[in-house]
Each structure stands twice: as structure tokens, then as C-alpha cells.
């Protein structure tokens with residue numbers, strides 16, 4: 001395109017120079033703003049969001065859960081006690097908020113301890129166990145173990161939960177609830193218990209064996225640390241609860257599904273999933289692992305209502 005007729009060469013030069021300066025300034029300002037936004041986001045992800053705490057509520061209606069059999073559940077996943085963002089004060093706050101929900105049942109979905117790629121001072125197991133001991137619900141508090149429990153301190157975690165009076169369900173099930181309102185609470189062994197190299201693992205999960213523990217027609221809840229078991233969960237199970245993924249933990253747009261620790265990517269990364277009439281709820285969890293940062297997935301406690 002040619003210059004406008006009548007415009008003088010000097011003006012063109014001045015305009016071009018001004019436009020060049022303006023573009024350069026804009027570019028510099030853009031880079032500066034992007035840098036500021038990135039550093040602000042990093043500070044938020046590292047120091048603000050992980051310290052938060054929200055309650056996320058679900059009211060699923062699985063067809064295998066009897067209508068009118070009301071049950072409320074509080075779920076605590078991936079506490080990762082001892083990390084920079086889960087010091088004992090934060091654990092205490094989690095327990096206080098969980099108790100304040102006054103649910104019939106409390107479940108803990110594994111990964112009680114923290115691990116990072118840098119040295120850090122761990123909160124001793126007896127300290128966080130003393131806080132979990134305060135969890136209170138009419139039908140009790142029950143746990144499954146997670147991969148970090150297996151990898152980074154299994155005897156300590158088992159001892160801590162025992163001292164807190166919280167039973168661990170490992171390929172086992174218990175019948176809970178009052179007469180005519182009974183249900184089975186089943187818990188699966190961890191699916192990633194033993195790393196065997198090249199990103200492969202040997203699990204201690206045994207779903208078929210777990211299902212043999214269910215002796216009546218009462219409805220079934222299943223606890224599993226990793227959600228990847230879900231495609232194999234039989235329709236007999238009304239609701240599966242899982243954690244592990246941290247909802248992606250740092251949800252950088254577009255690329256976060258690549259970093260979800262699940263062979264299914266984003267499919268079971270977070271929230272309420274219904275497949276072929278079967279229900280799964282995946283918690284975004286509370287603490288952090290590997291890196292002490294969260295973005296777009298604030299620490300959460302779940303409150304679930306069934307049969308309402």
C-alpha cells in the first residue's frame with residue numbers, strides 16, 4: 001500500500017519512527033507485563049493458593065444407592081502433612097473444618113506424608129496423627145493408603161494412623177450404619193505401592209478379593225487412592241472416592257493434563273465422573289507433592305450427600 005497522496009516524506013519518516021518506538025515500547029511493556037504476571041502467578045501458586053481451604057459439595061445419585069438412605073461423608077485426600085504448605089497449623093485447620101461439617105462418616109484417601117525434590121523438615125508423624133485423632137463422626141474415620149505413604153515412610157504412617165484410632169482398609173470392607181440403613185465401606189490397597197523402574201509399578205490392590213468381602217445386598221462405597229481403578233470397578237459399587245491427582249495441582253492452561261499422574265490424563269483428574277451409570281468423585285486434595293505449589297486447584301475437603 002502506498003502512502004496517502006499529499007503526505008510529506010518528512011512526516012512519513014517521523015510517523016514511522018514514532019510507530020517504531022511505540023511498537024518497541026509496547027513490546028517491552030508486553031514482555032514486562034508478562035514477566036510480572038508470571039512472577040505474580042508464581043508467588044500466588046507457591047505462597048497463597050496452597051494455604052487456602054475450601055469445602056466442595058457433591059450430591060450424586062447413583063442408581064445403586066437406595067433413595068431415602070441419607071448418608072453424609074466428609075473426605076480428606078492427599079494431606080501430605082509436613083510440606084511447606086501443610087505445617088501442623090494447617091493440618092489443625094483441616095481437622096477443625098472437617099469436624100464442623102458434622103458428617104455421618106469421615107474417609108481419608110491416602111498420601112498422608114509429604115515428599116519434595118528438595119530437602120525439607122518433615123512434621124513428625126505423631127504430631128499430625130494427634131490432630132487426625134480429633135476427627136469425629138458417628139460412623140468413624142476410615143483410611144486407605146496412598147503411593148507416597150508406601151514410598152516414603154510406610155511404618156510411620158501405619159503407626160500414626162493406628163495411634164489416631166483410624167483403621168486402614170486394604171482390600172477389605174466393613175458393614176456400617178444403623179439397621180435398614182446399612183452399607184459397605186470398602187477400601188483398596190494402593191495401586192502404585194512398589195516402583196519397579198521405567199515408570200512402572202506393582203500395586204497391592206486386589207479389587208476382586210475386596211468385592212468378595214461384601215456379603216449382603218447393601219449398597220457399597222469404595223475408597224481408592226488412585227482413580228485409575230475406576231474402569232474396572234463393578235456396577236455393584238454405588239460410588240468410588242479417590243484422590244491422588246491433586247486435580248492437576250498446577251493447572252497451566254492447555255498443558256496441565258500432560259502432568260496429571262494418571263494413565264487416563266484429564267479423564268479422572270478431578271471432580272464427579274459418571275461412566276456407564278457408575279459414579280466416581282476425585283478430590284483435588286489438600287497438600288502438595290514434588291513441588292510446593294498449587295494453581296487453579298485450591299486445597300479442598302469434600303462433603304458428599306447420598307440418598308437425600
Ligand SMILES: [Fe+2]
Nearest residue numbers: 111146147244
Ligand atoms: Fe498419590
